[in-house]
Amino acid sequence: MFTGLFNYWVVIIIMMSGLYVVMSSSNLIKKIIGLNIFQTAVFILFISMGKISGGTAPILAEGITAYSNPLPHVLILTAIVVGVATTALGLAIAVRVHEAYGSVDEIEIAAIDAADFDQETPAKPAEDTTS
């Protein structure tokens, strides 16, 4: 009865795992990894919906009548490449955060910010430990 739903369940498990990583981990890089996992879950969801039992890849050929749906393939194909570009953007922000704070850990960054706030010295640049 439930065999036809297995693909959705796998997607949901992976998706929730990604969400959990994003929410629980305080490390920015780990958060980006979580976002990537979430993203891949969405990809699998789309692709698995496009599949037709007994269908083949949507490349037209003689003597084949059933093709899987090409539309999700197109969407996901571009989404993967866009995904890696945005991931790179996220990583670049993480690198800059590291340069400004010397850490990519949310808790440590918040602590540094709080320390800055307590000193009440406006326009004081954040501690730079890297350079």
Add this chain to the structure above:
Amino acid sequence: MLVATVFVIIRLEKLMSAVMMMGFFSLLSSCIFMVLDAVDVAFTEAAVGAGVSTIFFLAAIAIVGRTSRPVKPNKMIVPLITCLGTGAILIYASFDMPRFGINDAPIHQHVAPRYLNDSAGEVGPPNVVTSVLASYRGYDTFGEVGVVFTAFIGVFLLLGAGTRKSGKERPAPPNVGEGSMRQKVVLREVSDLVIAPVLIFALYVQWHGDFGPGGGFQAGVIFASGIILYALIYGIVPAQKVMPPRKLAYFPAIGLLLYAGVGVVSMFKGGNFLNYSVLAHDPLHGQHYGILIIELGVGITVAAVMINIFFSFSERSL
């Protein structure tokens, strides 16, 4: 197995191993795409996920450090409850979803039959994914290339490739281990053998995308990974001699302009924006030219963006 890999990633505190597992996860998911008939997607995921994105992560980790602090048990509870709750709701909702693989699911009812039945007569290429990507949904793809371009500008502004003065440059880039990697005979010889076929394969994928799986997106990524491999083995400096970053920075814009230019030319010829049928006397030929050119634009943009981003990261870690 995919699920098991994900759980391992969650538990790992060493970012290095987590990233390696991400690469493995991507490879597995690309196998799944293959089984689900999405050959183009599998292709892209294998090139992007297992190749380029892993390298980006590694480059970032080389800068920001390798360990993440373990999650405290009391910090785990709220996210865990939220995720389990959401997951339960989603699984409850999945009972209403169409069963896997059936023929008459809503997704197969609207535009998909038209693409499958008419694309050979209207657009031409046997690979329906290419027809939809480049012709029917040319606007979408144009937007996607724009997003990739914008992300590149973001990285460029944040990290800045090629802006480093030559006086500041240190002789040996330690991040990519020029000193160590170049001396490893096996790595060097194998990569010598592999790089040229990788680049040729990228060109094949570029021009053969109409007939088999492939196209500009995959070709761009594969080409970029060939160059990145070269940079990893021989160091950034020789790679930047081949691809000077200052000039390379123009190429994403060139690719995007090529794409837009096809659209503008088709407007001047009396069609709509990105309607390739007016490009030649025979609409099918026009479609063919249009697709070839915009795929080339996509390929140039994607390859240049990936190489640029890699250079940005590796220059930072010098």
